Every structure is written in C-alpha cells, then in structure tokens.
Amino acid sequence: MLQIRDGVLQVLAWQRARPPDPGRWALPGGLLGDDEDVATSVRRQLAEKVDVREVAHVEQLAVFSAPHRVPGVRRIATAFLGLVPSDADPAVPADTAWHPVDALPDPAFDHAEIVEAARDRLRAKLSYTNLGFALAPREFTISTLREHYAAALGHPVSATNLQRVLARRAVxxxxxxxxxxxxxxxxxxxxxxxxxxxxxxxxxxxxxxxPGEHARPAVP
Amino acid sequence: MLQIRDGVLQVLAWQRARPPDPGRWALPGGLLGDDEDVATSVRRQLAEKVDVREVAHVEQLAVFSAPHRVPGVRRIATAFLGLVPSDADPAVPADTAWHPVDALPDPAFDHAEIVEAARDRLRAKLSYTNLGFALAPREFTISTLREHYAAALGHPVSATNLQRVLARRAVxxxxxxxxxxxxxxxxxxxxxxxxxxxxxxxxxxxxxxxPGEHARPAVP
DNA sequence: ACAAAAGTGTTATTCCTACACCCATGC
DNA sequence: GCATGGGTGTAGGAATAACACTTTTGT
Known part of the structure; x- marks a missing residue:
C-alpha cells in the first residue's frame, strides 16, 4: 500500500510483535482463504488495516516463492501494489504506520524486495497510463500534481510539460x-x-x- | 511456451488423457516442489516436454487463483511466458503438440486466458525491449525478422523501419x-x-x- | 509598482512512418 | 536486360523538454 504523504512516497507497514522477525516491519497480508481468489483476499487483508473504500487501485505484482523466504512453514506470497489518494488519511491500527519507501526501517523477510518491485511498477505505469488518479487527491492544481509525480518518480518533473502531456492524452x-x-x-x-x-x-x-497509425490514435 | 513456426506464433500444449477435462489441451505445468521456487519449478516442468537448453527466455506472468478454476483439489497457478527461437525444433512427447495461438483447440481449464496473457506480454515487450532475441534464430536476415515480428505482433511490420528502430537501439x-x-x-x-x-x-x-534527457539515453 | 505563482508561446531536437530510389543477384 | 528482392535517402508529421514570456494575484 503506497501513498504520497507530506510530499513523500510512503508505504504502509506493521511492526511484528512475535517471532519470526520480531520488531521488524512487514507489509500487510495474510493467508488465502478457500473460497477467494488472490485479489479478493488482498481486499480482505487490507480491510483489517485501512478503510478499503480509500484504496483507489490494486494490481498484482509478482509471486515470491523462495523456499525459505519465511522461517518455518513454507509460504508463497503473491505481492500486490495498492495505492491510496493523498487526500485520504485512513485510520490504522496501533502497530501500523507509514514510512518513506526509501527508508523502510528493518523490513521483515523479503519485504524490501517487494517494496522495490512496487516502486518500479508504479514508476513505469505513471509514464504510460493514467495511474496518477490513484495518487492524486480528488481535485488538485497542476503544482500539486507535479509534486506527487516527482515524489513517485524520484526525479524532478516540470509542471509545464506534465500539464501538456496529460492534456494531450485527455487524462x-x-x-x-x-x-x-x-x-x-x-x-x-x-x-x-x-x-x-x-x-x-x-x-x-x-x-x-x-501501419496507418503515424502517431498515437486520435481522441474520438 | 511460444515459438514462431511456419511463420505463425504457436503455443505448446498437451492433450489430457484423463479427467478432469479429458481430451482438452493444457499448457505444460505441474506442482511446485518443496525445495524450489516457481522459476526453478517451471524449468523442471519444461524439461519433461522439451530440451530446456532451447528455451531462450522465461518470465512470470501472473497468478491465476479463482477458487474453482480446476475441478477437485484447489490449485493456484503461477503462469509463465516461455519463448523458443524459431530455429529450434525440440522433440516433444506423443501427447504434446504446437498449435497456433489464435486457434488452440479446446483449451483446458482457464488456459485460454493464460495464453491471452502471454500473447499480450510478448506483444508489449517486443516494442520496448530486445525480446526478439528469444524468437529469432541465431542468425537471420531483416526479412526473416520482419516475418517473426509480424507474426508475434499480429500486424504488418515494415522491414525498413524495423531495421532502423533496432539499429538505433543497438539491438x-x-x-x-x-x-x-x-x-x-x-x-x-x-x-x-x-x-x-x-x-x-x-x-x-x-x-x-x-531532466537533461531530451531523448532516449545515448549508447555508452 | 513589485514580487510571486500560474499558465501559454515558441523553439530545438528527436523519433517514427512512409515512400522513392538505388544496389546486387539469377535468368 | 530485366525481374526480384534487399537496402538507403529523404521528407513529413508529431511528440517532448526547455525556456522565454505573459497573466493574475497579494502586499
């Protein structure tokens, strides 16, 4: 679960109380139920941490399946990317907090790798889709949007050009x-x-x- | 597993003999072992069908996890895309054959959906990566490569422009x-x-x- | 008036498609 | 010579980054 907070891209994590990996920070998740697919399961897991209505986008990332990625019983994780608009401020449990993605302290298991995958996916999709809708507040100025894009992409973004690119695409x-x-x-x-x-x-x-598409398809 | 054969993009499938879904065509696959991750497992499963040295590229697609996607015991599939260069002609078991991706007869379970995902991924990556290496023979003319790209992309490709695009990228x-x-x-x-x-x-x-990258990064 | 922030005009560069033209070979 | 397929030159259209300039507000 990622969100722009205070102009920084942050990730939602909870601090483990019990072994394995006590004290370290883990991504929200849990076991897949018998009567649900992984997408449904993710929504259910999230509901325990945040108000699911505030989640604007969820998509599958990849499977993490190294045999001993978690001590004890074998666990195979299907990692997801979730996005919360920056104007939402979901209530979270006491053990749960937001951390800048660049500085998640002491990640549990292979969760650092998962965060990395999420960040990469977000960066890519901001470029070729309208995924910004899932990060931005409901209404915003181009300035604000520029800050959000810069935080998520990790490099400066020009308000002028951002404006034009998104306008051309009718986003x-x-x-x-x-x-x-x-x-x-x-x-x-x-x-x-x-x-x-x-x-x-x-x-x-x-x-x-x-052939025949010299440039991008025209807006209908 | 996809390969260009006779100028057509084809998929490797085997015909199920026993229930469930007897007579229908299934993608190669099998159960994940206790001491392997999914990538290793895929290589192992493939080894039973083809000479693995002939597989040029393998990558994870997505998880398919609908509760009753397969009758009987619950099964969760991690689907992969595999590519074989067109100059390989791997020996395959008697129940196994290549079919055009557009016309896989009677696919078992949700395998039609998986083939669709594989085709989409291939199409996308041919555009922005050098993935052609996994479809093309070791050495080839631009004409041949043009046919391969056209078959995989599903639309005509100009040899002239293909040549230049790939040259510019030093592919x-x-x-x-x-x-x-x-x-x-x-x-x-x-x-x-x-x-x-x-x-x-x-x-x-x-x-x-x-900023500072007016166009694509120069070749080092 | 002046500073500050937002938005528009304009230009240079690059990329890509399309199409005309030139090149090398077999018959 | 000429048909055939391969390869190059070139022009037209479009997209994007950069930056200068104008617009609209508060002090």
Whole structure:
C-alpha cells in the first residue's frame, strides 16, 4: 500500500510483535482463504488495516516463492501494489504506520524486495497510463500534481510539460474552479480532476505500431 | 511456451488423457516442489516436454487463483511466458503438440486466458525491449525478422523501419555474412544477430523522463 | 509598482512512418 | 536486360523538454 504523504512516497507497514522477525516491519497480508481468489483476499487483508473504500487501485505484482523466504512453514506470497489518494488519511491500527519507501526501517523477510518491485511498477505505469488518479487527491492544481509525480518518480518533473502531456492524452479535465493563492500572492491556480477513475493505457506502444497509425490514435 | 513456426506464433500444449477435462489441451505445468521456487519449478516442468537448453527466455506472468478454476483439489497457478527461437525444433512427447495461438483447440481449464496473457506480454515487450532475441534464430536476415515480428505482433511490420528502430537501439549487430538469394534472384541479404542474449529494456520511458534527457539515453 | 505563482508561446531536437530510389543477384 | 528482392535517402508529421514570456494575484 503506497501513498504520497507530506510530499513523500510512503508505504504502509506493521511492526511484528512475535517471532519470526520480531520488531521488524512487514507489509500487510495474510493467508488465502478457500473460497477467494488472490485479489479478493488482498481486499480482505487490507480491510483489517485501512478503510478499503480509500484504496483507489490494486494490481498484482509478482509471486515470491523462495523456499525459505519465511522461517518455518513454507509460504508463497503473491505481492500486490495498492495505492491510496493523498487526500485520504485512513485510520490504522496501533502497530501500523507509514514510512518513506526509501527508508523502510528493518523490513521483515523479503519485504524490501517487494517494496522495490512496487516502486518500479508504479514508476513505469505513471509514464504510460493514467495511474496518477490513484495518487492524486480528488481535485488538485497542476503544482500539486507535479509534486506527487516527482515524489513517485524520484526525479524532478516540470509542471509545464506534465500539464501538456496529460492534456494531450485527455487524462485531466478542468473543474472550472480556482484555488486561492498563498499568502505571498500569485495567480490563482486552476483546479483539475482525473477524467477517469480507472486505469487506462494512454501511450500503448512507442514503436512498431500497426501501419496507418503515424502517431498515437486520435481522441474520438 | 511460444515459438514462431511456419511463420505463425504457436503455443505448446498437451492433450489430457484423463479427467478432469479429458481430451482438452493444457499448457505444460505441474506442482511446485518443496525445495524450489516457481522459476526453478517451471524449468523442471519444461524439461519433461522439451530440451530446456532451447528455451531462450522465461518470465512470470501472473497468478491465476479463482477458487474453482480446476475441478477437485484447489490449485493456484503461477503462469509463465516461455519463448523458443524459431530455429529450434525440440522433440516433444506423443501427447504434446504446437498449435497456433489464435486457434488452440479446446483449451483446458482457464488456459485460454493464460495464453491471452502471454500473447499480450510478448506483444508489449517486443516494442520496448530486445525480446526478439528469444524468437529469432541465431542468425537471420531483416526479412526473416520482419516475418517473426509480424507474426508475434499480429500486424504488418515494415522491414525498413524495423531495421532502423533496432539499429538505433543497438539491438542488432551484423555478422558480416550474406544469405544467398532465392531461386528468383535478388540482392543477397545481410545476416544479423542480436547483440545481447538476455532481456534489456531499450525504450524505457516515452514521457516524463528525468531532466537533461531530451531523448532516449545515448549508447555508452 | 513589485514580487510571486500560474499558465501559454515558441523553439530545438528527436523519433517514427512512409515512400522513392538505388544496389546486387539469377535468368 | 530485366525481374526480384534487399537496402538507403529523404521528407513529413508529431511528440517532448526547455525556456522565454505573459497573466493574475497579494502586499
């Protein structure tokens, strides 16, 4: 579960009380039930940690199956990436907290590797899909969105170019409203929202397109 | 397991003799052993069907976990994509055969869905990685490579442009040799090989690059 | 008026597709 | 010579990063 908090990409983890790996931080998860598939199971596990209605996107990452990745009984994990918009502040249990993804202290088992996979996937999909909808608040200025993208991608992002890229792909739509300027003044920023609340690939193939598509498909 | 055969993308399947799903065609696979991870297990399962040295690339696709995807005991499958170069012709057991991916007759269980996922993944990765190395023979002409890409992508591919795209990315290297012309004559074609035998992302991010990279990273 | 923040115009660069043209071989 | 297939040159369209410039607010 990832979220932008205080301008930093953070991951939700809980501190293990009992062996194995006591005191270390683990990702939320649990056993697969007999009557559920892994996606359903993830939703159920999350419900124990946060309000699931605040989770904007969930997707499968990969299977982690090294024979002794967890001491004791063999466990095979199907890792997921979950995203919470930055304007949500879900209540979490006492043993659970958010940590910057770059500095998850003392990760349990192979969970550092899983966080790495999640970060990579997020970075990639921000580039070629509208996945930003799952990180951004409901309404936002381009400035705010720029900060979110920069935090998630790990490098500076230009507000000018971000604006244009997302506009060309019809990913954003203006709400019509304006955000009031800060105490130092400045032009009021226009508010935007994501046009669609679900994942859409906006930049399918950079090369080797089918003939007749000189550029990306036009907006219908 | 996918391979280009007779200019068509084909999938390796075996015909089930016994229930469940007798007579239907299933993908190779089997149970995970106690001392192996899923990647190791896949290699082992494949060894029973083909000479594993002929498999050029294997990667994880996704977990299929619907509670009743297979009758009887609950089974959770980690699906993989495997690729065999077109110049290999592995010996296969009597119940096992290659079928065009578009026309796998009577797929067992949810295997049609898995084949679909494999095809999608292959298509995507051909565009932004050097994955062609796992489909093409050791040495080939651009014409041949064009046919392979067209078969895998499912749409026509221009030899001219394929040549240039792969050249720009330094994915191909000339062997120096020429292929003899066919009976109708024509200029002899230059032979190429893939420069690297392992997966490499050649076209990382179309947009939202870090500052300072006006275009794709230069070749070192 | 001036500083600050937001947004638009414009340019340079690169990439990609399409198509015309040139090259080397067999008959 | 000429048909056939291979390869190169080149032009047109489009996308993106960078940066200059304009707009709108608060002090």
């Amino acid at each position: 954003l739509e203006p709400t019509g409203a304006l955000a009031p300027p800060g105490p130092a003044g400045g032009r009021p920023a226009a508010l935007f929202r994501f046009a669609e609340p679900t994942l859409r690939v906006t930049d399918a193939f950079a090369v080797l397109r089918p | 191909l290297e000339p062997t120096g040799a020429l292929a003899p012309p066919g009976p109708a004559g024509g200029r002899p074609a230059a032979l190429f090989r893939f420069a690297e035998p392992t997966l490499r992302v050649t076209d990382a991010f179309a947009v939202l690059r870090p």
